[in-house]
Amino acid sequence: MQVLLFLHRLYFFVILNIRNKKTYKMKKIIFLFIISSLISIKGIGLTLSPETEVSILTCAPGNELYSLFGHTAIRINDPRHQIDRVYNYGTFDFSTPHFYLKYAQGLLPYQLTVQKFSHFIYNYQLEERTVYAQTIRLDSLEKQRVFDLLEENLLPQNRYYLYNFLFDNCTTRSRDILLKSLPDSVAWNMPDVNKNFWNLLDEYLQASPWVQWGIHTILGQRGNRTATTFQYMFLPDYLMYGLKNARYDGQLLAEPAEVLYQAPEMNLSNSWYGTPLFVFALGCLLLILLLQYVKSRSLLNVISLIFLLFTGIVGVLIVFLGGFTAHPITAPNWNILWANPLNLFVIPFIFRKALPLFIRKYLKFYLAILAIAIPVWAIAQPAVPMASISLIILMIYLCFRLRNEKR
Helix, strand or coil: CHHHHHHHHHHHHHHHHCCCCCHHHHHHHHHHHHHHHHHHHHHCCCCCCCCCEEEEEEECCCCCHHHCCCEEEEEEEECCCCEEEEEEEEECCCCCCCHHHHHHHCCCEEEEEEEEHHHHHHHHHHCCCCEEEEEECCCHHHHHHHHHHHHHHCCCCCCEEECECCCECHHHHHHHHHHHCCCCCCECCCCCCCCEHHHHHHHHHCCCHHHHHHHHHHCCHHHHCECCCCHHHHCHHHHHHHHHHCEECCEECECCCEEEECCCCCCCCCCHHHCHHHHHHHHHHHHHHHHHHCCCHHHHHHHHHHHHHHHHHHHHHHHHHHHCCCCCCCCCCHHHHCCCHHHHHCHHHCCCCCCCHHHHHHHHHHHHHHHHHHHHHHHCCCCCCCCHHHHHHHHHHHHHHHHHCCC
């Protein structure tokens, strides 16, 4: 029966990846899948020993965009059966057809994978990311339930899920597996500090100010919604903190966190002169002064083209994310007031001797919208980033000059 299940999973995997034209990569993927399947087969129908430990692994944030908020996984360690494996809900496949489009649309399938603990910890040592473990205080039946649920989730028909960064990710899946294994409810005992989703995200984004500006620009006003303490635990650190205080059946649910690997200290400070707030403010001020003192229509046209193109592209991205994706907090987005996709239609007329009447009317309309954007910017922060006020002022100046410039 185990062999038949293995062959079924191997057939299912090959059919999904048969389009991959890179032979070496295909062989590597199939090899890794076979190893994963063999590990899984070893666990099918297995009864864990009483010495088994179930622990939640929390990994510190990394340098890549997808790792900025950390990671969570589940470890099953049964020394009697020589099992020490990690179940990981944060895996995706770069060979997925239309990978980047699906990622942008929020439709990229993530999957549960399993690997040896030694391989898992080695990867985080290479990335120099600290790893913590919290052993969960479970009886034998509850440990078995966690293990069985993970093995069931690992089956080909169950392993894939539609990833949602805020509400269904590697951390929430790990938490929910744990809760499903317990017959009674858990008291998390987390203090309600009245944080919205932006507050939670910014705790991690402050170390990457340009990423912070970009995420605040393309995400929407719904990020200002206050999160519940249970929703805080979409972030790995908050789940670790929640487990520290959680009680089940009158007892603490988890042992104190143990450091499995301590990464070297990293300097996360950023120079104030390298932040979007300073760069945009100084850059826009210098451009306005330059255009005031250098009366050149060609210079005005070139600078206007650059910023109309920039704001138009950002606007297209905002419309796409807000109207054509499954992301939960991309609409409404007030940044559309200054990052207007219609700006792209102005570009072909910039270098004409005289602007057409409808372009002049559009610039007048855009000026009115930009005027509205200033008070919106003041009340809608952080959904409209503070650094963007400089761009709003520059666009007001450019539109005014374009409409009134003698050609």
